[in-house]
Every structure is written in C-alpha cells, then in structure tokens.
Amino acid sequence: MLLSKKKGFFTRIYIVEIIQGLAITLKNFFFSRKVTIQYPEERRAYSDRFRGLHYIKATNGVENCTACMLCPTVCPAECIHIEAGEQADKEKYPVRFEIDLLRCCFCGMCEEACPKDAIKLSAIYEMATHSREVLRKDMLLEQRGNK
Amino acid sequence: MPKCIIDGREAEFSVGENIVDIAKRIGVSIPVFCYHPGLSVVAQCRMCTVEVEKMGKLQTGCSTPATDGMVIHTNSQKVLDARQSTMEFLLVNHPLDCPICDKSGECDLQDYSFEHGSQYSRYTEERRTYVDLDMGPVIQKNMNRCIHCTRCIRFADEIAKLPEMVAMQRGNATEITTADGRPLETDYAGNYSDICPTGSLTLKDFRFHKRAWFLKKTPTICAGCSRGCSIELQTHDDHVYRIIPRENQAVNQYWMCDEGRFMYHAYQEESRLCVPWFDGQELAWQEALQQLRAKMTGALFLVATDLTHEEVDAVSQLAQFYGAQLLAFGSDTDADYDAILRRTNMAANFHGLKRRGLSWYAGQKAELVIIVRAGRTKLPQLGETPWVGMGVFWEKEKTPSCQGILPGLSYLEKNGTVTNFQGTDQALKQAVAVPGMCRSVPEIVMQWMHGGERG
Numbered sequence: 001m002l003l004s005k006k007k008g009f010f011t012r013i014y015i016v017e018i019i020q021g022l023a024i025t026l027k028n029f030f031f032s033r034k035v036t037i038q039y040p041e042e043r044r045a046y047s048d049r050f051r052g053l054h055y056i057k058a059t060n061g062v063e064n065c066t067a068c069m070l071c072p073t074v075c076p077a078e079c080i081h082i083e084a085g086e087q088a089d090k091e092k093y094p095v096r097f098e099i100d101l102l103r104c105c106f107c108g109m110c111e112e113a114c115p116k117d118a119i120k121l122s123a124i125y126e127m128a129t130h131s132r133e134v135l136r137k138d139m140l141l142e143q144r145g146n147k
Numbered sequence: 148m149p150k151c152i153i154d155g156r157e158a159e160f161s162v163g164e165n166i167v168d169i170a171k172r173i174g175v176s177i178p179v180f181c182y183h184p185g186l187s188v189v190a191q192c193r194m195c196t197v198e199v200e201k202m203g204k205l206q207t208g209c210s211t212p213a214t215d216g217m218v219i220h221t222n223s224q225k226v227l228d229a230r231q232s233t234m235e236f237l238l239v240n241h242p243l244d245c246p247i248c249d250k251s252g253e254c255d256l257q258d259y260s261f262e263h264g265s266q267y268s269r270y271t272e273e274r275r276t277y278v279d280l281d282m283g284p285v286i287q288k289n290m291n292r293c294i295h296c297t298r299c300i301r302f303a304d305e306i307a308k309l310p311e312m313v314a315m316q317r318g319n320a321t322e323i324t325t326a327d328g329r330p331l332e333t334d335y336a337g338n339y340s341d342i343c344p345t346g347s348l349t350l351k352d353f354r355f356h357k358r359a360w361f362l363k364k365t366p367t368i369c370a371g372c373s374r375g376c377s378i379e380l381q382t383h384d385d386h387v388y389r390i391i392p393r394e395n396q397a398v399n400q401y402w403m404c405d406e407g408r409f410m411y412h413a414y415q416e417e418s419r420l421c422v423p424w425f426d427g428q429e430l431a432w433q434e435a436l437q438q439l440r441a442k443m444t445g446a447l448f449l450v451a452t453d454l455t456h457e458e459v460d461a462v463s464q465l466a467q468f469y470g471a472q473l474l475a476f477g478s479d480t481d482a483d484y485d486a487i488l489r490r491t492n493m494a495a496n497f498h499g500l501k502r503r504g505l506s507w508y509a510g511q512k513a514e515l516v517i518i519v520r521a522g523r524t525k526l527p528q529l530g531e532t533p534w535v536g537m538g539v540f541w542e543k544e545k546t547p548s549c550q551g552i553l554p555g556l557s558y559l560e561k562n563g564t565v566t567n568f569q570g571t572d573q574a575l576k577q578a579v580a581v582p583g584m585c586r587s588v589p590e591i592v593m594q595w596m597h598g599g600e601r602g
C-alpha cells in the first residue's frame with residue numbers, strides 16, 4: 001500500500017533546497033581549486049609503478065630476453081607470442097616476440113615473472129592507433145617511454 | 148612375504164628388491180638421479196640416501212636391498228640434511244640456465260633442487276665449463292649442465308648394446324662424451340634425452356620448439372612397427388611436438404626407437420593429401436563419392452597392414468556391399484630386427500590382419516583397385532591398373548594411374564585397435580584434431596554406402 005507523505009508548503013515549492021544547492025555550486029565555481037588540466041600540453045605525473053605500454057630491455061644492444069616463455073605462461077590474457085631460435089652468440093633468443101595490445105589487460109604479471117628483467121611496462125598510456133597491429137620485437141626494443 | 152617399515156608404513160616386498168622401488172610402490176617418494184629402474188644400479192649420485200635403523204651411516208636406497216624387519220626413515224632430519232648437501236654439491240658447477248634449457252619444467256634436477264635444495268648458492272668461484280662436441284642429428288649436448296649420473300653410459304652399454312658413451316677424465320674434470328668424439332650411431336639415441344635427469348642431452352628435433360609445461364599428453368601406441376610400443380604424444384594446439392615412450396614392461400619397458408619417435412613429422416607435412424581428389428580435381432566429399440560410385444565395376448579392395456581392426460571391418464563391409472574381393476597388402480613377414488625393440492615389419496597391425504585370416508595380394512587382376520592404408524605400409528606394385536586411395540597419402544605418391552584420393556586419418560588422429568607381435572590388442576588414441584577435410588575410414592564407408600548429405 002502506498003502512502004503519500006504529507007509535506008509542508010515550503011518543502012513543496014523547493015525554493016530553499018534550490019538556493020542551498022546553487023550556493024554549493026557557486027562556492028565550488030568561484031573558490032575551489034581546478035581539477036582539470038590542459039591535457040596535451042599539460043600532463044599528470046604518474047607513479048613509477050604505473051603499468052603502461054610494454055618494452056624490452058636491452059644490454060649493449062642485445063635484448064635481455066632469452067625466450068624462456070615464462071611471460072606467455074603467466075599471461076592471463078594470452079596476448080604474448082614468442083618464437084625461440086638460436087644464434088651464434090646467444091644460445092636462445094626470441095626470433096619473434098609479439099604482444100597483442102588489444103588483448104593485454106596490463107596486469108604486469110609478465111614483468112613480475114621475467115627472470116631476465118627483459119619485459120617491462122613503461123609509463124606510456126597513449127595507445128590509441130588507427131590500425132590493430134600487434135607490437136613486434138623491434139618496436140618493443142625501441143619504445144621505452146620515460147624509463 | 149618379508150616386510151619392512153618405511154616411514155612408519157609397513158611394506159611387503161620380494162627378496163632382492165631395493166628400498167627406492169618399495170618406497171615408490173607404497174607412495175613414498177625418494178629422490179634419485181642416477182638410479183633408473185631399467186638400468187643397472189651404480190649408487191653414485193648419493194641423492195637417495197635413507198636412514199636405516201641399526202646401520203651406522205646413511206644408506207643409498209637404490210643399492211640397498213631391503214631385508215625382513217628393516218626400519219627405514221626417508222624423512223628424518225639426518226636424511227634431509229644429507230639431501231640438501233648433495234643438492235648443493237651437484238649444483239656447484241651447474242650453470243642454472245633454466246630459462247634457456249629445454250629440460251626445464253620436466254627436469255629432475257630442477258624439481259629436487261626446489262624440493263630439497265637450498266635457495267641460495269654459496270659458491271663464488273668460477274664454474275667449470277666445457278666445449279661441446281656435436282653428437283649427431285638426434286642429441287644436442289650441453290656438458291655444463293651434466294651431473295655425472297652416467298645413466299646415458301649405462302643405457303648405451305646395456306640397452307642400446309653399443310658402448311658409445313664414455314666418461315673421460317676423472318673427478319671434477321669428468322666429461323661424458325662419445326668414444327673418440329664420434330656422432331652417436333645407435334637407433335635409440337632419443338632415449339638419451341628421456342633418461343638424462345638434467346638438460347645435458349636434449350633432442351635437437353624438439354629444441355626450443357615448446358616449453359614442456361605447455362604440452363598436452365596423450366597415451367597411445369606407436370604405429371611404426373609390429374611391436375607397438377607404448378608412447379605418449381605430446382601436443383599443443385593440435386600439433387605434435389614430441390613423442391616419448393611410456394613404461395610398459397610387456398612390450399617396450401621404458402624405451403623406443405628413433406624411427407618411431409620422429410615418424411610423426413611425415414603426417415604433419417604440407418604434402419599430405421587432406422582434400423578429396425578425383426580425376427585431377429579437388430572435390431567436395433559428396434561429389435567425389437558420387438563419381439566413385441559410378442566407377443565401381445570389377446573393383447578389388449586392398450587393406451594395408453597398418454589399418455586398425457575397426458577400419459578393416461568397415462572396408463570389409465564395403466567390399467561385401469559390392470561383392471568384391473578383399474585382400475591384404477604389405478610385407479607378410481615379421482622378425483626381430485636388432486634384438487632390442489625394432490621389428491622388420493613396419494606396420495602396426497600386421498599380426499591383426501594375419502589373425503583375421505585375410506589372404507595377401509599377389510598381383511590379382513582388377514579393373515579398379517581401392518587401396519586403404521594409414522600411411523605406413525608401402526604401396527603395392529599395380530602397374531597400369533587404375534587405383535583409388537583411401538587413407539593417408541602424400542603428393543609424391545599420386546602416380547598417373549591414380550584415379551582419386553579419399554583422405555583418411557593417421558595414428559595421430561584416430562582411435563582404434565591394433566594387434567602387436569605378441570598378439571596383444573592395444574588401443575590407439577586420438578591426440579590431435581583431424582587435419583583438413585580428412586575423415587576416418589568408417590565415416591567414409593558410411594557415406595559411400597548410404598549416401599547422406601554431409602559435406
């Protein structure tokens with residue numbers, strides 16, 4: 001059973017509430033600090049632990065990665081694809097190292113699992129592109145963001 | 148039966164049995180490196196030491212036969228300390244390159260190090276390193292990882308009957324190598340990789356293709372010869388990466404030959420015919436069978452010695468349907484090849500077909516020959532007689548007289564029963580998905596006889 005609440009006259013015309021609400025709006029408009037920034041020109045500082053676009057660390061121009069397959073093993077999104085090969089100066093290296101960014105959930109488990117400190121997540125968060133290409137090894141080696 | 152007590156549990160054993168085997172049977176795991184049930188006992192890794200009451204020192208479980216009333220502790224502090232020390236000692240010169248080692252994930256050294264070893268290494272001196280010689284096309288050697296268990300040497304001497312592996316030098320400088328540095332000659336070289344408890348001897352064929360923990364394991368039977376070794380197909384994403392033997396004391400103990408180990412490659416080749424083909428063009432199943440039905444006059448059915456019993460049954464029904472003769476083809480002799488495992492007859496079900504009482508093809512004339520086989524038996528000499536193949540065929544086998552191919556399944560893709568040389572019926576199990584438009588023989592026969600709209 002529905003009961004209609006009896007309300008007084010002042011409550012029914014809402015004038016008091018409207019004035020109170022406007023007062024809050026105006027107070028915030030004139031007296032509080034701005035929360036927006038001029039994005040492309042101004043940028044926020046993110047934490048060092050921010051998990052953005054991946055990169056592969058290299059030592060003396062050779063990638064640290066030994067294609068041990070621990071990152072594709074631990075990856076919950078199954079977005080890392082590695083093909084291992086052999087070189088004269090490096091017993092095992094990744095011939096192909098691809099990350100399908102569209103599938104990646106940026107959990108950072110790959111970084112945690114890596115025994116060679118090879119795969120890392122940078123602070124780059126602008127990842128919108130016009131194509132759906134996967135990240136390839138040469139691109140991952142180059143792209144390091146601010147780290 | 149005599150009884151002993153292991154970790155408070157009573158275990159019956161037969162005289163002469165060693166502690167490791169008895170413990171394994173009652174579910175107590177004792178770590179071992181050099182001990183292998185199929186090889187002689189040397190007790191040199193010292194990993195299996197256990198405490199036996201009334202014996203002063205720790206005893207090696209693999210070389211100590213149990214006696215009646217023996218009380219054994221495998222988990223006392225003394226044993227655990229000994230294991231940890233042994234692990235540390237074995238890992239002194241080990242490179243710890245698990246990320247690049249193919250064995251990691253199925254490595255005894257890795258597992259026991261995790262279970263019994265220390266987390267940190269105290270060793271600061273330079274590790275001993277070797278330069279590796281090439282060991283032929285099957286085995287890749289990495290001597291740095293070796294722990295000198297000599298399983299490979301004993302395998303060469305006792306199972307492969309070709310003493311080609313030797314230990315050179317002494318003490319810290321011991322190097323396991325082939326005699327005179329020659330490549331391995333045995334037909335059973337793949338087993339070196341299976342028995343090696345570390346990544347010292349790994350398969351070149353499997354090298355870096357897949358990590359061990361990704362592989363799905365299907366127990367099945369090798370279709371390489373009439374022995375029918377128990378094997379395990381290791382697959383990932385419907386691709387076979389490796390075959391390893393399974394223990395089966397009645398047939399192959401713990402071993403298998405290289406031919407059986409690597410023959411799966413042929414069935415994953417590009418040139419395997421996987422689309423129905425008739426009169427020079429690739430067709431849908433419906434049309435190929437339609438054209439074939441019109442040609443079935445004076446036909447002769449030939450079944451290969453590598454087919455399963457289920458497939459032969461299906462084909463014999465088809466032959467009955469047409470009132471045609473059903474004959475077997477392929478080598479009709481079988482003998483021991485090398486007194487180890489291999490047999491001279493290279494087909495899985497030769498003895499099964501023999502048992503069914505089929506007569507062998509001996510050049511009988513026919514207008515059209517239907518050859519049914521699973522890819523292992525050599526095609527018969529038919530001369531100019533037109534033939535249609537059902538089963539596994541390759542591009543190079545399409546002779547000018549070949550009228551059509553109905554692609555079937557190999558032992559990797561089908562279930563079925565085959566009979567080995569001892570007369571034992573063993574089951575093949577499907578491990579990977581059917582490739583292309585291939586179909587099993589019973590399925591083809593069903594559509595052939597009853598029509599049906601599928602495909």
